[in-house]
Amino acid sequence: MAYSEEVLDHYENPRNVGKMDDSDSHVGTGMVGAPACGDVMRLQIKVSDEGVIEDAKFKTYGCGSAIASSSLVTEWVKGMTLDQAAQLKNTEISQELALPPVKIHCSVLAEDAIKAAVADYRNKNT
Amino acid sequence: MKLPIYLDYSATTPMDPRVAEKMAQCLTLEGNFGNPASRSHMFGWKAEEAVEIARRQVADLLNCDPREIVWTSGATESDNLAIKGVAHFYSKKGKHIITSKIEHKAVLDTCRQLEREGFEVTYLDPQPNGVVTPESVQQALREDTILVSIMQVNNEIGVINDIEAIGEITRANKVLFHVDAAQSAGKLNIDLERLKVDLMSFSAHKVYGPKGIGALYVCRKPRVRLEAQMHGGGHERGMRSGTLATHQIVGMGEAFALAKAEMHDENRKLMALRKRLWDGVSDLEQVFCNGDFDQRVPGNMNISFNFVEGESLLMALKDLAVSSGSACTSASLEPSYVLRALGMNDEMAHSSIRFAIGRFSTEEEVDFAIDKVRTAVNKLRELSPLWDMYKDGVDLEKVEWVSH
Numbered sequence: 461m462a463y464s465e466e467v468l469d470h471y472e473n474p475r476n477v478g479k480m481d482d483s484d485s486h487v488g489t490g491m492v493g494a495p496a497c498g499d500v501m502r503l504q505i506k507v508s509d510e511g512v513i514e515d516a517k518f519k520t521y522g523c524g525s526a527i528a529s530s531s532l533v534t535e536w537v538k539g540m541t542l543d544q545a546a547q548l549k550n551t552e553i554s555q556e557l558a559l560p561p562v563k564i565h566c567s568v569l570a571e572d573a574i575k576a577a578v579a580d581y582r583n584k585n586t
Numbered sequence: 587m588k589l590p591i592y593l594d595y596s597a598t599t600p601m602d603p604r605v606a607e608k609m610a611q612c613l614t615l616e617g618n619f620g621n622p623a624s625r626s627h628m629f630g631w632k633a634e635e636a637v638e639i640a641r642r643q644v645a646d647l648l649n650c651d652p653r654e655i656v657w658t659s660g661a662t663e664s665d666n667l668a669i670k671g672v673a674h675f676y677s678k679k680g681k682h683i684i685t686s687k688i689e690h691k692a693v694l695d696t697c698r699q700l701e702r703e704g705f706e707v708t709y710l711d712p713q714p715n716g717v718v719t720p721e722s723v724q725q726a727l728r729e730d731t732i733l734v735s736i737m738q739v740n741n742e743i744g745v746i747n748d749i750e751a752i753g754e755i756t757r758a759n760k761v762l763f764h765v766d767a768a769q770s771a772g773k774l775n776i777d778l779e780r781l782k783v784d785l786m787s788f789s790a791h792k793v794y795g796p797k798g799i800g801a802l803y804v805c806r807k808p809r810v811r812l813e814a815q816m817h818g819g820g821h822e823r824g825m826r827s828g829t830l831a832t833h834q835i836v837g838m839g840e841a842f843a844l845a846k847a848e849m850h851d852e853n854r855k856l857m858a859l860r861k862r863l864w865d866g867v868s869d870l871e872q873v874f875c876n877g878d879f880d881q882r883v884p885g886n887m888n889i890s891f892n893f894v895e896g897e898s899l900l901m902a903l904k905d906l907a908v909s910s911g912s913a914c915t916s917a918s919l920e921p922s923y924v925l926r927a928l929g930m931n932d933e934m935a936h937s938s939i940r941f942a943i944g945r946f947s948t949e950e951e952v953d954f955a956i957d958k959v960r961t962a963v964n965k966l967r968e969l970s971p972l973w974d975m976y977k978d979g980v981d982l983e984k985v986e987w988v989s990h
Binding site for chain 1: 893894895896897898901931932933936968969970971972973974982987988
């Protein structure tokens, strides 16, 4: 299968790979997917007291498109407010990466991951 | 060294240049282009002679009578002719067929078709090491069983079945035995004089011959009858009509003759290369050989790299032509049915790669492959949350995953 330039770029040079301390109250973690389905994403955000995402990290087990989708999302959400991040749409991701129809689920998973991270942060801080 | 490196010899092999040369002599006006069925002139006689020499070359590798070799278009057609041919001819005797879950699709889909026609098929489970045991065949036999079809070597994991023992059981029970030998011919010693096999399928392009030609061995003693699937001029004793493709047949004959002459040395070389490959990657943690480690053909190594997803691994190995046990082409991944039948869980099946080395593989190529694999696996594990969790001592089986 041919991959787009964008997917290859993120796959070859993934941005913001890493792990944050889950017990830190400023950190929200979203983990979605299942190994049996072939992809698992863990996306983490660090949120300032003003509710702005200061940093984001990810690790992904999955195909190149899944890795690229999560890498892209960590780039995008930095500097966003929680509300903005929670409104991110999978269609924006799949458009940016020029994902073929069979890989759309990778972008859906990335959207689910950022939503889960925001929800986790809010859960921790209420 | 030319990139990408071909490590997919189980899918197909490049033709041996010596084979290509022989074939080229059977094409043009100056060459041996005649129709082997033409009885009235020299062109036909010469073509027929070439075809019969090739038939003997194939029979020689397998130690059978040349009259027991029927030319087909490949192993898929041979499988179809053997299974449907027997089922239709002997349907009054019984309606039950036994095969295994890890057969090639040419066998499995043929059996499915026969089920639609009213036959009953038992699909045997292999052992976790990929072997289909003679005992499981024995236990599945019924009064109305007419045919057992078991492959000699599996195409994905390279594991060898004991067809000699299975043949003893089928012959004693007066049941016909078909063996798909597409992956074993030219790799293992096959002695059809001794083996109690009634039908055996072969392909040329897995043995450095051309694509589009194969053969079916049809035992004469005891005599096996088949209902033809292709009707026409009554070629090949009525079992398979169609003008014989002299150049293809000559190519297959030459390829099988080369295999007979060189198989022994070649296997030794392939064993050494395979060991080199395994030694080069197996010290990475959580690396597993799929299928029995020893009971396999020399060129095959099927390896799972736990916590690394197969498609991303293939992407990182773009300089290697290998195949993966996972086909991620739809929203839900489809892991290999062979690996699944061994009882392997989906994630391990997704992380598997088949390395198939062959006649033209070199140490340099294997070393290059080892280096690429090590780099890719380490990189992807750095990216993998599952690897993190494994390193933290989390039992992944106990995690509640949110499936999608």
